[in-house]
Amino acid sequence: MTINGVPREADVWPGESLLFALRERLGLPGSKNACEQGECGSCSILMDGTLVCACLVLAAQADGHDLVTVEGLGENGSLHPVQEAFVEAGAVQCGFCTPGLVVAVADLLRRDPTPSDDAIREALSGNLCRCTGYAKIFDAVRIAATRA
Amino acid sequence: MELRQPSSAEEAVGLLGNGHVALAGGTEIVPLLRDGLLRADALIDIRRAVPRGIHGTTIGAGTTLAELEVDPGIPVVLREACRLAASPQLRAMGSIGGNLLQATRCWYWRLDFPCYLHGGDRCHAKDGRHDEHAIFGNDVCASAHPSDVAAALLALGTMLRTTARELPLAELYRLPTTDDPQTTTLADDELILELEVPIPEASVYLKAMDRQRWSFPIVGVAAARTAGEVRLGLAGVAPVPWTLTSVDDLDRATPLPGTAYKLPIARALVARALRAVATG
Ligand SMILES: Cc1cc2nc3c(=O)[nH]c(=O)nc-3n(C[C@H](O)[C@H](O)[C@H](O)COP(=O)(O)OP(=O)(O)OC[C@H]3O[C@@H](n4cnc5c(N)ncnc54)[C@H](O)[C@@H]3O)c2cc1C
Ligand code: SF4
Ligand code: FES
Ligand code: FES
Numbered sequence: 001m002t003i004n005g006v007p008r009e010a011d012v013w014p015g016e017s018l019l020f021a022l023r024e025r026l027g028l029p030g031s032k033n034a035c036e037q038g039e040c041g042s043c044s045i046l047m048d049g050t051l052v053c054a055c056l057v058l059a060a061q062a063d064g065h066d067l068v069t070v071e072g073l074g075e076n077g078s079l080h081p082v083q084e085a086f087v088e089a090g091a092v093q094c095g096f097c098t099p100g101l102v103v104a105v106a107d108l109l110r111r112d113p114t115p116s117d118d119a120i121r122e123a124l125s126g127n128l129c130r131c132t133g134y135a136k137i138f139d140a141v142r143i144a145a146t147r148a
Numbered sequence: 149m150e151l152r153q154p155s156s157a158e159e160a161v162g163l164l165g166n167g168h169v170a171l172a173g174g175t176e177i178v179p180l181l182r183d184g185l186l187r188a189d190a191l192i193d194i195r196r197a198v199p200r201g202i203h204g205t206t207i208g209a210g211t212t213l214a215e216l217e218v219d220p221g222i223p224v225v226l227r228e229a230c231r232l233a234a235s236p237q238l239r240a241m242g243s244i245g246g247n248l249l250q251a252t253r254c255w256y257w258r259l260d261f262p263c264y265l266h267g268g269d270r271c272h273a274k275d276g277r278h279d280e281h282a283i284f285g286n287d288v289c290a291s292a293h294p295s296d297v298a299a300a301l302l303a304l305g306t307m308l309r310t311t312a313r314e315l316p317l318a319e320l321y322r323l324p325t326t327d328d329p330q331t332t333t334l335a336d337d338e339l340i341l342e343l344e345v346p347i348p349e350a351s352v353y354l355k356a357m358d359r360q361r362w363s364f365p366i367v368g369v370a371a372a373r374t375a376g377e378v379r380l381g382l383a384g385v386a387p388v389p390w391t392l393t394s395v396d397d398l399d400r401a402t403p404l405p406g407t408a409y410k411l412p413i414a415r416a417l418v419a420r421a422l423r424a425v426a427t428g
Binding site: 013014015016017036037038041044050051052053055056057058060061104122123125126127 | 149150151171173174175177178179181182188191193234235236237238240241
């Protein structure tokens with residue numbers, strides 16, 4: 001499979017999740033491991049350009065696919081505009097939900113550069129945050145939308 | 149354990165059974181495997197063996213909920229049921245076939261309590277917490293089937309084509325009994341291939357949830373008027389997707405102390421759904 005533009009290989013147990021393989025075998029702990037049930041979105045990544053929960057994808061099924069994790073969003077060592085916007089808006093508290101949200105927002109803005117509030121709510125409905133109450137996260141999306 | 153990737157339905161059927169389990173999007177299977185609720189000697193990735201996509205009134209069982217929710221040719225009731233199900237990430241991976249066969253969300257079952265559905269001799273939910281549980285068909289197991297999609301397909305009068313037979317969707321399901329915990333009639337080596345979904349004159353899906361998005365149905369009501377006849381399908385009210393022939397059927401509900409609140413919700417949603425499909 002290709003991860004963040006680089007061809008990678010891993011030996012996996014056929015029953016393990018892609019999230020486990022990314023974090024424990026491929027040295028990419030950016031995608032967070034919270035519920036492992038598809039409920040929180042903190043493990044969100046892009047698989048062939050589609051937003052998915054890495055905890056629900058079988059690692060072996062990702063063979064041959066193109067993956068982008070939060071580690072692969074920024075270019076040349078600088079932050080992605082969505083990451084900068086999260087910092088500026090103060091949209092991060094404990095930070096557990098942040099990597100998944102950043103990937104989900106980057107995906108949203110790629111599809112819809114000027115999303116309505118409803119579109120933002122819909123796109124982020126699978127990403128839960130226990131800390132911020134979402135207002136700051138909305139601010140971050142709006143800041144990022146002015147720059148993308 | 150191993151992963152096999154057959155390229156045809158015949159090949160897949162030959163591999164299935166005897167502890168070899170079908171895997172589509174994996175959104176159900178991957179967590180069940182990790183939690184030890186599903187034991188499999190081999191996983192059979194059926195994504196190349198099962199049709200995917202929409203051709204007129206025929207839907208491939210491998211079609212994702214995300215593909216269905218945006219297709220203008222799909223009846224409103226089904227599009228809405230898909231759109232209101234789960235989260236964008238899940239709808240991108242989850243197939244309609246897998247959705248019909250999802251396991252119960254009953255917490256006792258998910259935490260591996262030895263209840264009827266795990267082959268045990270009692271229902272822990274009925275003796276304990278059961279706010280999310282059933283108001284119909286709850287003699288043995290009181291779980292509430294979580295599929296919005298199945299409710300919509302019941303209302304539409306959907307037929308299924310499997311590798312072995314053709315059947316109305318309702319016949320895919322059975323109520324578990326004390327000596328047989330199965331909730332579906334699908335054989336271990338049988339695959340759902342396609343769904344045949346009639347186009348209704350009018351249809352609607354109404355879902356009561358405990359927040360506006362991203363939650364299983366407390367009660368989901370699907371209604372469709374096809375060739376002048378109105379059908380109702382309900383989610384979240386019985387261990388299997390539930391059909392009502394009229395609003396009077398609600399008088400035969402058997403709510404539990406913890407689920408009595410669902411009955412007035414069902415009544416209100418059924419009345420509203422019937423009004424919505426009566427005209428237009
Ligand atoms: C956190 C969460 C929330 C959810 N919320 C909702 C909700 O609100 N409403 C709702 O309706 N659904 C909801 N779902 C269910 C979701 O839609 C299903 O998990 C998904 O559609 C399953 O599809 P899959 O392709 O990933 O199935 P898999 O996980 O691959 O398989 C599921 C089951 O179906 C079998 N299977 C799959 N395809 C076939 C086939 N063609 N023939 C025979 N057997 C097959 C597998 O063997 C397995 O037993 C939720 C799921 C999760 C995890
Ligand atoms: S409701 Fe069904 S799944 Fe839940 S404890 Fe009772 S028998 Fe088991
Ligand atoms: S860890 Fe994957 S959705 Fe929560
Ligand atoms: S910042 Fe803590 S969960 Fe979102």
